[in-house]
Amino acid sequence: xxxxxxxxxxxxxxxGSGTVIEGDxxxxxxxxxxxxxxxSINVKGKLVIGPTxxxxxxxxxxxxxxxxxxxxxxxxxxxxxxxxxxxxxxxLITNKLSIEPGADFTGSCSMGGVVKDMKNAGPSNATAKxxxxxx
Numbered sequence: 001x002x003x004x005x006x007x008x009x010x011x012x013x014x015x016g017s018g019t020v021i022e023g024d025x026x027x028x029x030x031x032x033x034x035x036x037x038x039x040s041i042n043v044k045g046k047l048v049i050g051p052t053x054x055x056x057x058x059x060x061x062x063x064x065x066x067x068x069x070x071x072x073x074x075x076x077x078x079x080x081x082x083x084x085x086x087x088x089x090x091x092l093i094t095n096k097l098s099i100e101p102g103a104d105f106t107g108s109c110s111m112g113g114v115v116k117d118m119k120n121a122g123p124s125n126a127t128a129k130x131x132x133x134x135x
Contacts, residue, residue: 011027011028012030012031015053017052019035020035020036021036023039024042025041027041027045028044029044031047032047032049033048033053034053042060045061045062054069054070055069055071060075063076066082068087070086070087070088071089074092075094076092076094077095079094079098082100087104091109092105
């Protein structure tokens with residue numbers, strides 16, 4: 001029999017439609033937002049903002065799928081996917097970006113090496129390979 005503590009398996013956090021939160025959120029696992037958040041969000045895993053989700057503030061995460069409305073400075077260390085229903089207004093820093101037809105994006109975008117500084121990691125073969133794929 002093996003023991004499993006909370007750090008072995010990151011949690012999945014959900015904020016349902018109709019829920020309104022004012023304040024900062026930090027999560028070590030993944031998060032899905034279908035409600036409304038006014039404040040900063042820092043997620044160590046994947047952040048999904050559903051079609052009814054609204055975020056006003058700052059967003060920092062590893063990966064993200066946006067389908068709702070985001071008015072924020074967004075930093076994604078790996079891949080950001082803007083789905084067809086997404087409306088993003090703000091500055092964006094990411095390593096890789098995918099935008100479906102129909103998505104709205106207003107603001108500035110910085111891709112590639114800028115995000116790697118956020119990781120505080122030294123150069124590696126994987127980083128060089130990721131950078132080559134991004135261009």
